[in-house]
Amino acid sequence: MKYVVAFGGSRRGIAALPAGTTRASVAAECREAALALMSGIADGWDKGELARWLAGPYARATRHCRHGERTFADAGAAGSVEPAAVEALLRRTRGRLLAALEKAALAGGALAFAGEVVARGLVRRATDTHGEDTWLPVDVPRTGLRDRVSALFVADYLNAPDAYAALYVCHRCEDVVFDEDARTLGMCSRHRRMSGIEIRAGARAVSRANGDD
Numbered sequence: 001m002k003y004v005v006a007f008g009g010s011r012r013g014i015a016a017l018p019a020g021t022t023r024a025s026v027a028a029e030c031r032e033a034a035l036a037l038m039s040g041i042a043d044g045w046d047k048g049e050l051a052r053w054l055a056g057p058y059a060r061a062t063r064h065c066r067h068g069e070r071t072f073a074d075a076g077a078a079g080s081v082e083p084a085a086v087e088a089l090l091r092r093t094r095g096r097l098l099a100a101l102e103k104a105a106l107a108g109g110a111l112a113f114a115g116e117v118v119a120r121g122l123v124r125r126a127t128d129t130h131g132e133d134t135w136l137p138v139d140v141p142r143t144g145l146r147d148r149v150s151a152l153f154v155a156d157y158l159n160a161p162d163a164y165a166a167l168y169v170c171h172r173c174e175d176v177v178f179d180e181d182a183r184t185l186g187m188c189s190r191h192r193r194m195s196g197i198e199i200r201a202g203a204r205a206v207s208r209a210n211g212d213d
C-alpha cells in the first residue's frame with residue numbers, strides 16, 4: 001500500500017524515477033555506499049561511524065524506496081546495544097559479505113544471493129528517465145545490516161551486471177574491487193604498487209633524484 005502512495009499513478013511496484021536518476025547513477029550510488037561500509041569496517045568503524053553511514057550514504061542510496069522511520073534497532077544496532085556488540089555485528093556482516101562476494105568472483109561475477117534478495121523485496125524494480133529498468137534498494141523496516149548491504153550490492157549488480165565480471169576480492173587485504181587487472185594478476189592495485197615492475201619504477205625515480213642517471 002505504501003508503494004501506491006509513494007509512487008502514485010504508476011503500476012504497482014514499478015515506480016518512475018525522478019529526472020536525472022538513471023540506472024547507472026543508482027548503480028553507482030549503491031556500489032559506493034556498499035564499498036564504503038566494507039572498507040570502513042575493515043578500518044575499524046564503530047557504532048558512531050555506522051550511524052553516520054546509515055544517515056549518509058545508505059540513506060542517499062535508498063531514498064527512492066524508503067518505508068517509514070528507520071532506527072538503529074532496524075540495523076541490529078539499537079541504542080541499548082553495547083558498542084562492542086555493534087562492532088561484532090559489523091565484523092560479522094563484513095565477513096559474510098566477503099565470503100559471498102568471493103564466491104561470486106569465482107563464479108564469473110554472478111551474485112548467487114540476488115534471487116533471494118529480489119524475492120524478499122529488498123530490491124524493487126523501477127523505470128528511469130530513459131525508460132530503463134532500474135533496481136532500487138529498499139529501506140525495509142526491521143531489516144538487519146547484512147540484508148541492507150546485500151540489497152545495495154544486488155541493486156548494483158542487477159543495474160550493472162557487466163561490471164561484476166571484474167569483481168575481485170584481494171586475498172591479501174580483502175579489499176573488494178571492480179578491476180579486471182586485479183582479477184588477472186591476483187592482487188588489488190594497492191598490492192600491485194608493491195609488485196616488481198612498480199618497485200623498479202620507484203627505484204628509478206629514487207636514483208634520478210640522487211643524480212645517479
Ligand SMILES: [Zn+2]
Binds near residue numbers: 173188189191
Ligand atoms: Zn590488496
